[in-house]
Amino acid sequence: MATRVRPGSKRCAVIGGSGFLGRHLVEKLQDRGYSVSVFDLHQSYQLQGVTFHTGDLCDRQALLSALQGVSLVFHCASPAPASDDRALFERVNIRGTQTVIAACIEAGVQKLILTSSASVVFEGTDIKNGREDLPYARKPIDYYTATKIQQEKLVLEACDEQNGFLTAAIRPHGIFGPRDPQLVPILVDTARRGKMKFIIGDGKNLVDFTFVENVVHGHILAAECLRPDSPTCGKPYHITNDEPVRFWDFMSDVLVGLGYSAPRYHLPYTLVYGLALLLWLLTLVLRPVMSFKPTFTPMRVALAGTHHYYSCERAKEDLGYKPVVSLKDGIQRTVLSYPHLRHGA
Ligand SMILES: NC(=O)C1=CN([C@@H]2O[C@H](COP(=O)(O)OP(=O)(O)OC[C@H]3O[C@@H](n4cnc5c(N)ncnc54)[C@H](O)[C@@H]3O)[C@@H](O)[C@H]2O)C=CC1
């Protein structure tokens, strides 16, 4: 039964609030005077004033009790792309998101902001300054991305101005920053195993990497600009650092900052992509008898060897978005936050 939540209430919930982005979002929301609840599979930290609800977002009853009195929901939960588990992605990102939408409507939530991904339009070939009107990828690079596409469509189509349920989606790309469990740890692990010596392709491909605080800033602006009749209703927004950088320069800056050598030797893109594809097919065939996770998956090779950077014009125009931390400062703050990943540590 929908309990009408007071308009203008600053009670919000972050689904996936124990994760990397979610926790940064929770901290910033609290700084800005919101009263915050977290809903996640587990509680990974404690923060005074923040209420934690542990549960699976596919469980409508568990969600409903966490959403009582909440007017604004951020949905930034997803299985990690590296889990490579099709059934899990479909259960959580598609059916779970349907459950989130239904629970929000039932609980009287007024606004839902989804963390989508800029990769929903990426098919493994160059994208230069891509805008939000690019079509969704017909051949997404992996199951994770295929389900992020379905998830974004569900949330944007649920926007219903007449009944007072407003939605929007943020599409970040290559999020990095303190506590990131993915980009820097995978990079360092690859370097420690002596595999970060090679540049895939000519090394000139431009990519967006986005400091986590800029992603958080984009989410909060979208939530605050989302009102009936605003252009934000039912729209996706690219949020990046707005400073496309050579993929391999970014990797080198992080590696060198942590005391490792930068990659130097070039390998042809098609050769590495072909090998990664073969290896991936081999993992599928061998899955019943043994399991191993290759470092150079076709998805990572495609991301490392093509141009893919996105325009933030729509976010600038509709939300007044401007990155709050530059790429240079973001890299410096990130490197300093990982003393345990330094070379020799
Ligand atoms: N990290 C990146 O570079 C990018 C991430 N994204 C999106 O941003 C969002 C956040 O990603 P990260 O913070 O990097 O991931 P993360 O893995 O650090 O956080 C995800 C959180 O979701 C929770 N979760 C997963 N399944 C759940 C379930 N069934 N019920 C409740 N909670 C569940 C996890 O426990 C975790 O705390 C995700 O939606 C991801 O698709 C989009 C673009 C780039």
Ligand SMILES: CC(C)CCC[C@@H](C)[C@H]1CC[C@H]2C3=C(CC[C@]12C)[C@@]1(C)CCC(=O)C[C@@H]1CC3
């Ligand atoms: C081994 C090296 C060739 C690459 C190491 C770095 C990669 C782990 C990361 C470089 C680009 C990142 C990225 C994502 C995950 C981590 C990287 C592959 C995402 C797939 C995360 C989820 C998304 O929605 C899109 C991201 C694109 C960039």
